[in-house]
Amino acid sequence: MRVLAAMSGGVDSAVAAARAKDAGHDVTGVHLALARNPQTYRTGARGCCTLEDSRDARRAADVIGIPFYVWDMADEFHASVVDDFVDEYAAGRTPNPCLRCNEKIKFEAVLDRAVALGFDAVVTGHHARLGADGLLRRSVDMAKDQSYVLAVLTRAQLDRAVFPLGDSTKERVREEAAERGLAVADKPDSHDICFIADGDTRGFLEKRLGAAPGDIVDGRTGTKLGTHNGAYGYTIGQRKGLDLRVPAPDGRPRYVLSITPVTNTVTVGPREDLEVDTVTAARPIWHETSATVDCEVQLRAHGEVVPASVAVTSSEFVATLKSPARGVAAGQAIVAYRPDPGGDIVLGSATITAGIRASAHA
Template sequence: MRVVAAMSGGVDSAVAAARMLDAGHEVVGVHLALSQSAATLRESARGCCTIEDAGDARRVADVLGIPFYVWDMAARFKRDVVDDFRAEYAAGRTPNPCLRCNEKIKFAALLDKAVALGFDAVATGHYAQVVETVNPDGTVRRELHRAVDAAKDQSYVLGVLDADQLARSFFPLGDTTKPQIRQEAAERGFYVASKPDSHDICFIADGDTRGWLGRELGEAPGDIVDTDGAVVGSHDGAFAYTVGQRRGLGLSRPAPDGQPRYVVEVRPDTNQVVVGTADLLGVNALTGDHARWCGPHPRGVVEVGAQVRAHGAEYAARAWADGDSVEVRVDERIRGVAPGQSVVLYDGTRVVGSATIAAARLERTPVG
C-alpha cells in the first residue's frame, strides 16, 4: 500500500513511520504545518509545529530513506480547531481540541489530500489498535480498540473517526508501551528518541488557557453567583470557567456552611458563573449531539462503557441513538461534566463511537 506517515517531529510518529516501512508499504513522510507563525524553537513541551519539529521529522525521514514533504494546513487548522475552540469557550462550553483536530485535520484534510494524490491510507503515532474482524458475509470490518498501554491509550481522542476513515487508518504503536517505543527509536538511531512528549493544548504553548482566552476574547467582567442568585464574587470573563472548577474562583463571600464551592454552570447569555456545593456536580444522564460511529450504528438501548475525559475513568452505562443525537445513562454519578466535552462509548476495548455533550443532568428514573 502507498501510505502517508504523519510525522510531527516526535518519537511516536517516527517509530510509526519506520514500522510501516518495515511492513512493506511504500511510505512518504508528511509534516503538517499547522501554525501560521511557526516559532524557530519549541517554547515548552506543550508547543508544536515549530521549525525545529519539522527539522526533526525530516531527519527521521532521511534516516529511513523515504521522501518527505511539509503540507501547509495552517489556515484549515485555524478555522476548524483554533476558531472552534475559541467559539466554544465563548458559548460557555468546554471543548477538546484534539478530537476536533483528529476529525477535521488528520483524518479529513490530511486523509482527503492523501487519497486525492493516490495514497491508500494514513499512519499516525497514536496509541490505539485497529483490529480486523470477518463479517458473516465474508467481508472484513476494521474496529478501533484501546492500546495495550493503558497510560498512553489515545482511543478517546480517535472516537470521532467514522468507519470510512478507519478503513484508511493505521496506528502501528497500539501493541507497544511507550518505554519500548523510546528504546526502539534509540536502536534505530533516531535523534528524537529522548525528545519530550508534547501536551495539550498544542497551540497554547505556555499552557495558560485562561490567559489565551482573555487575549482572544477580551475582558468581559461579570458576576459569580450562588444557586440562589446571590452575588458572591466577580470575574473578568465567564469563558474562563468550566463546570467542576474549584480553584481560582476568588469568591468574596464564603459558603454559609463553610464547604468548598465549585462551578456548576456557566451562563454566557448573562455572563454569569454559578457556583454551588459538590453534590450538585454529580450527573448520570448525558445528551450528546454530533454523533460519530466507528462502525455499525447501534440499534436500541445498548450496554456500553462511557468515558468523558481523555484519561478519565470508564463508567458502565446504557446508550441509545436518535439520528445525530445520543442519550447516555450512567450507572453512577460523574462529577464535573461540562457541555462541550466529548463522551466516547466503548464495548469492551472497542470504540463504538462518540458525541459532543450538549447537556448533563441527574435522572432518578431508571431506563427501560
C-alpha cells in the same frame, strides 16, 4: 499499500513511520506546518507546531529512508481548530482541540489530500488499535491510550487509517526509537494545548474575546458571591481560581456547576451538585448495529469510565449512567466502549450538550 505517514517530529510518529516501512508499505513522510508563525506557538520540544519539530521530523525520515515533505495547513488548522476553540468557549462549552485536530485536520483535510494524490491510507503515531475486524480499540498502554480522541472518526476514515503503535507501551516505543538511531528517542511528549505558547488558556481567550465582567452566583440561593472578567475563563468542575468573596457557610470549597453566556453568569456550588446521571450529546458517530446498548462511557480524555445504557439516533446520543459522574462539560466528547478480551472496542462517540442531575428530572 502506498501510505502517507504524518510525522509530527515526535518519537511516536517516527516509530510508526518506521514500522509501516518494515511492514512492506511504500511510505512517504509528511510534516504538517500548523502555525502561521511557528515562533508564536510552543518553543522547544513540547508541541507539534515548532520549527524544531519540522527539523526533527525531517531527520527521522532521513534515518528511516523515506521521502519527506512539509505541508502548510496553517489556515485550515486556524479555522477548524483555533477559531473553533475560541468560539466554543465563548458559547460556554469546553472543547477538546486535540479531538478537533484529529477530526478536521489529520483525518479530513490530510486524508482527503492523500487520497487525491493516490495514497491508500494515512499512518499516525496514535496509541490505539485497529483490529482485523476494522474496529477501533484501546491501546495496550492504557496510560497513553488515545482511542478517546480518535472515536470521532467515521467508518470510511478508519478504513484508511493505520495505527502501528497500539500493541506497544510508550516505554517500548522509546526503546525501539533508540535502537533505530532516531534522535527523538528521548524527546519529551507534548503537553497542554500546542497553540497556546505559555499555557495560559484564560489569557489566550481574553486577548481574543476581550474582558467581559459578570457575576459568580450560588447555585442553590442565587446569591452573588463574586465577579469574573469573562465566563469563558471557567469550565465545569473547576475549583481553583474562583476568587470568591463570600465563603461557604460550612467552609467547604465550591465548584463551577454551570456557565450561562446569555447572562454572563458562572454558577458555583458544593461538589455533590456536580453529580449527573444522564448525559445528552449531539453529532453521534455510531459503529454498533444496535441503537441501544449497555456499555461503558468515558466523558473526558483520560477520565474514568462509567457503566451506562446508551440510546442513539441519527441526531442524538443519550447515556443513562448507572453511577453518577461529576464534572461533565458540554463540548467534551462522550465515547462508548464495549469491554472485550482483545481490548475495549469503541462503539461510537458524540459531543456532549448537557449533563442532567437526578433532581432535575422531576
